[in-house]
Amino acid sequence: MNAGFQLLPTTHPLPAAEREEILAAPGFGRFFTDHMASATWTKEGGWHDFRVTALEPISLHPGSAVLHYAQEIFEGLKAFRHDDGSIWLFRPDLNARRFVNSARRLALPVLSEELFVESVEALVRADEAWVPPHEGGRSLYLRPFMFGSEAFLGVRPAAQVTYGVIASPAASYFSSGLSGVTLWVSENYARAGKGGTGAAKCGGNYASSLAAQVEAQENGCDQVLYLSDDEERYLEESGTMNLFLVTADGELVTPGLGTILDGVTRDSVLELAAEHGLKPAQRQVSLAQLREGCASGEITELFASGTAAVITPILGFKGREYEQSVGGGIPGEVTTNLRNHILNIQYGQAPDTRNWLRRVI
Numbered sequence: 001m002n003a004g005f006q007l008l009p010t011t012h013p014l015p016a017a018e019r020e021e022i023l024a025a026p027g028f029g030r031f032f033t034d035h036m037a038s039a040t041w042t043k044e045g046g047w048h049d050f051r052v053t054a055l056e057p058i059s060l061h062p063g064s065a066v067l068h069y070a071q072e073i074f075e076g077l078k079a080f081r082h083d084d085g086s087i088w089l090f091r092p093d094l095n096a097r098r099f100v101n102s103a104r105r106l107a108l109p110v111l112s113e114e115l116f117v118e119s120v121e122a123l124v125r126a127d128e129a130w131v132p133p134h135e136g137g138r139s140l141y142l143r144p145f146m147f148g149s150e151a152f153l154g155v156r157p158a159a160q161v162t163y164g165v166i167a168s169p170a171a172s173y174f175s176s177g178l179s180g181v182t183l184w185v186s187e188n189y190a191r192a193g194k195g196g197t198g199a200a201k202c203g204g205n206y207a208s209s210l211a212a213q214v215e216a217q218e219n220g221c222d223q224v225l226y227l228s229d230d231e232e233r234y235l236e237e238s239g240t241m242n243l244f245l246v247t248a249d250g251e252l253v254t255p256g257l258g259t260i261l262d263g264v265t266r267d268s269v270l271e272l273a274a275e276h277g278l279k280p281a282q283r284q285v286s287l288a289q290l291r292e293g294c295a296s297g298e299i300t301e302l303f304a305s306g307t308a309a310v311i312t313p314i315l316g317f318k319g320r321e322y323e324q325s326v327g328g329g330i331p332g333e334v335t336t337n338l339r340n341h342i343l344n345i346q347y348g349q350a351p352d353t354r355n356w357l358r359r360v361i
């Protein structure tokens with residue numbers, strides 16, 4: 001079904017000179033474009049009111065379900081400008097599918113994959129001028145989200161739900177960017193357990209990660225390395241990214257799915273592995289194995305992947321009584337090559353042999 005997100009253009013776009021100033025150095029998540037896409041769902045009427053309008057505050061009843069029980073999900077994907085001016089999305093079908101899975105887990109209504117992609121494309125078209133050129137790793141970050149907007153304090157799925165897509169010009173997620181980050185191995189906090197919401201992209205997962213993130217920063221690290229909540233203490237993911245390790249004998253290992261996010265970049269890295277002479281493997285890795293492997297040199301590189309962070313080298317990690325550097329504390333060659341490969345596909349500078357790109361303009 002094609003909803004035809006109706007464009008009602010803003011009457012007060014940001015002046016071009018101010019927009020260009022923002023696009024020159026957008027940082028991450030600090031600035032927003034002129035428009036937003038939206039739709040509403042009700043139990044009686046299903047999905048309706050598909051629109052692209054001026055970006056404006058959303059007015060919410062203080063009793064709205066999301067404000068009390070965190071019935072909310074979101075996605076993250078990017079639009080890339082190629083040298084010829086055209087604009088492309090990277091594997092939006094995977095974000096659309098994950099959004100459906102997250103909705104099911106949070107008892108939210110399903111927005112079809114077609115409508116999801118249509119809404120994102122409609123917003124990119126309306127805000128085309130906000131897609132920066134790619135120099136400096138820039139793109140337009142798109143943030144679809146959905147939440148229970150019914151005012152009702154009983155605990156049950158909301159009978160009214162709001163869907164939106166906003167957009168924010170972006171450069172590197174971490175200020176340290178390509179140079180790499182360090183991880184704090186959290187003993188106090190777990191991200192997810194079996195049967196929980198770990199595989200869903202819901203705001204609650206990120207809310208509960210904040211205390212651990214503060215703990216990481218207090219200990220001089222950039223991000224958290226979460227472990228499973230069982231005795232073996234298997235690697236799970238980092239707060240906003242999936243984890244990968246490279247072994248001296250050419251394996252590219254990442255924790256298997258279940259309680260972690262099914263990352264789009266994670267999937268892409270696994271698919272590209274063979275082209276880099278690597279054998280991809282999805283299996284559990286315990287903290288003890290990680291520590292021993294990095295100390296002995298059996299594990300040569302560690303990196304994290306995510307839409308916002310692309311591929312970020314992990315230079316070391318520490319816990320309460322230990323500190324371990326990885327690969328001599330500098331970004332590894334495999335990490336750098338995979339990062340460049342993905343970025344080159346996204347920016348149209350390497351062949352897109354798997355048809356991952358979808359043209360919007």
Ligand code: COI
Pocket residue numbers: 075076077206240306307308309
């Ligand atoms: C993304 O990589 O798109 C994410 O969702 C991470 C984000 C929470 C900044």
